[in-house]
Amino acid sequence: MTTYHQRVAQQKRALIVRAATQLFLELGYDRASLARIAEEAGVSKATLFKQFPTKAALFDAIVIDSWAGGDDAEVPSVGDLTAGLTTLGRHYAALLGRPGMVDLFRIVIAELPRFPELAKVHFAEGKLPYFETVRTYLVAERDAGTADVADPRMAATQFLGMISNYLFWPRLVVPGWTVTPERVVAVVDDAVRTMVARYDRAG
Template sequence: MSRVVPTYHQRIAQEKRALILAAATALFLELGYDRTSLARVAERSGVSRATLFKQFPSKAALFDAMVSESWSTADEEELPPAGDIAAGLGIIGRRYAELLGRAQMTDLFRIVIAELPRFPELANAQFSHGKLPYFESVRGYLLAEHEAGTVRVDDVDLAATQFLGMISNYVFWPTLLVPGWEVSAERVAQVVDEAVRTMAARYAAAGPGPSVDD
């Protein structure tokens, strides 16, 4: 697939956007959402207020952009085609683990959890603009496999939750609670492979399906 090469001005705008989002994240963690003003973000990021307001007219819009950025996948990859549940879930699982391993994802959750009592709308934004669209994409993949006859899934919502939970409960959630929690790349791969095997054994239409190692 050919890519559109950004122009000079587009590239500069993207670089400034990245600076703004990084500065906003740092300030939200340092000062809290309420005490962080757009003026502070502009100063910390080194861009003019006019530039910041042009891209983000409100603090809510800035936070929504942080959510979308944190949950975006590299090059917005398409879901794998239906037909091989082990291979497909392997791809999705590795992408999910990579997504959860980003520092910006951990930062996002810390901001939401810290500010939830005073700003429940942040949690709503995180769910509706981040987690839910990602969940729906996994749900859509499992539904496609079900319709293709590869798996038999009566409750697609539950199956998608099971798969993502098996990965996030080991590689992500402890990072918010346990200081210094780190998971090696080898361990992450093992966690994903075991989640795939479990799903294939539970839902494959004709036995456990091919091994993820094949």
């Protein structure tokens, strides 16, 4: 494809994903037809089907777009648990703060009873890759002898939970919940200090 056609295709893809997200929220995953999504996006049904042959493929795209960059996070160098966890924590906070993230979780939660596969896709393609980055880093610190982490999976869950429980989950249920950039930094730093106090071998 030429650069121009690639740009047009990307623009149409973005319109489709945005329209699908809104209709999944308004109508539910089941009732939001691909034809209606194409209409709301202002594209032909042929264009939509060319990029997303099924509704499941379209939902996959919403998940991938929401978490884009999460699975590309590099595992920090070992030797400084505070620095490594700070890097990972701030990246995670940035992912959770993206505008479409709350909408994605609302879709998954609303459709969980009828479409549990959406939650599985969300976890497998969304959070799990970033979770594995944190776990891999903790394993590396343990193997280097700089951290005493008997259960890296539990430790990664604890770390990400401390961040998301303040920065993200209240946004789903508390109207008007906002967090200043300064507070984001403070929440991540507090989570890091807690982890270092618990797991840093030097401490």
